Amino acid sequence: MIKYVLLTMCAIPAVAFAQSSVTLYGIIDTSLETANTGANRVERMASGKVVASRWGLYGTEDIGGGTKILFKLENGFNSASGAMSSSGVLFNRESWVGLANERYGSMKFGVQYTPFHTARVKYGPGVLGDGMSWGIAMTDFVFGPTVRPNNSVRYDSPMMAGFTFRAMYARGANGATGSPGTLGDIRSFGFEYANGPLLIEGAYLDQVGTTATTITSSTPTTRGNFSLLTVAYDLGFMNPRAEFEMHRGGPNVKTSYAAGYVTPKHNIYELDDLIPVGLGLITLSVGHYQMLGYSSGSATGYHVRYDYPLSKGTGVYAGAGMVRNGSSASFTVGDASAGGLSVAAGRTATSVAFGMVHRF
Structure with missing residues (x-):
């Protein structure tokens, strides 16, 4: 009898495991960079230039009827030092659970990317990096609070006649005491729309913010909004893309204030071209940030990068970038980990780097 019970208990987890899977994955991106901030030159080892260094767990459980339970836990780290990207936060990149159905799409809850950011990165260097990375001009001008909000609910539809639709609502402050109840809400x-070589991405995002530097529960708030349109066409011998982003609504501040979720009203224009060369890929990118109302806050970025795969999981890259700032602008050459060096207003920033990416 005891033997029968023990065999039965051993069989239960075996059945559950057969219906589930958990994958451990990771990316390590380490580079050597020489950069000029306009005031001095810096040589350094850097992490996460073209794709943020990370490790994570991704799991699924098939519960039948075409429906699966999903989860993802992802931690970002600095491959040059071993430090976590966010002190005291283990899963600082993504942390969500949800369900997906073949006919009805997916719904996820937790820390995840906004549909606005998904539209930004959908088209990008496909050999090594992500769509927002060192070598892409838009990366120089990204406003961080629009990327991965906490306390979010996101829906993704299945593809229908070439169209996929996405929607999200996120609670920024999530009812925390000492701040307006809706602060940071997204x-x-x-x-x-994907049809053969044609890809069109469009997105909208609005966010509750405040210009107050001291925030209390009675601090007045405002709402700014972003719109984005990207068109890409694969010609085979090259992949051109045009992208336009604008921010409107709220007060026209002169500088971004991430803690208050506010940023200047602006337009961003970008032209990219991905050119296959053998197994490798050349990326050419130019972008212009136009600050509305304050022309001295505008900037232009120029980038070139070459990616070459050494194997299925490993590749190398090399390239250069430059950002020319207006007298009041202080943008830097951005990367996938948002780790660009600080630049004083009005200075020109440059970056030359060589690196390796390994995926497991």
Whole structure:
């Protein structure tokens, strides 16, 4: 009898495991960089230039009827030092659980990317990096609070006649005491249309913010909004893309204030071209940030990068970038980990780097 019970208990987890899977994965991106901030030159080892160094767990459980339970836990780290990207936060990149159905799409809850950011990165260097990385001009001008909000609910539809639709609502402060109840709240919507070589991405996002530097529960708030349109066409011998982003609504501040979720009203224009060369890929990118109302806050970025795969999981890259700032602008050459060196207003920033990416 005891033997029968023990065999039965051993069989239960075996059945559950057969219906589930958990994958451990990771990316390590380490580079050597020489950069000029306009005031001095810096030589350094850097992490996460073209793709943020990270490790994570991704799991699924098939519960039948075409429905699966999903989860993802992802931690970012600095591959040059071993430090976590966010002190005291283990899963600082993504942390969500949800469900997906073949007919109805997916719904996820937790820390995840906005549909607005998904539209930004959908088209990008496909050999080694992500769509927002060192070598892409838009990366120089990204406003961080629009990327991965906490306390979010996101829906992704299945593809229908080439269209995919996305929607999100996120609670920024999430009812925390000492700040307005809606501070940081996000509403975001997006769509993708894919038809052969043509790809069109569109997205909208609005966010509750404040210009107050001292925040209390009675601090007045405002709402700014972002819109984005990207068109890409694969010609085979090259992949051109045009992208336009604008921010409107709220007060026209002169500088971004991430803690208050506010940023200047602006337009961003970008032209990219991905050119296959043998197994490798050349990326050419130019972008212009136009600050509305304050022309001295505008900037232009120029980038070139070459990626070459050494194997299925490993590749190398090399390239250069430059950002020319207006007299009041202080943008730097950005990367996938948002780790660009600080630049004083009005200075020109440059970056030359060589690195390796390994995926496991």
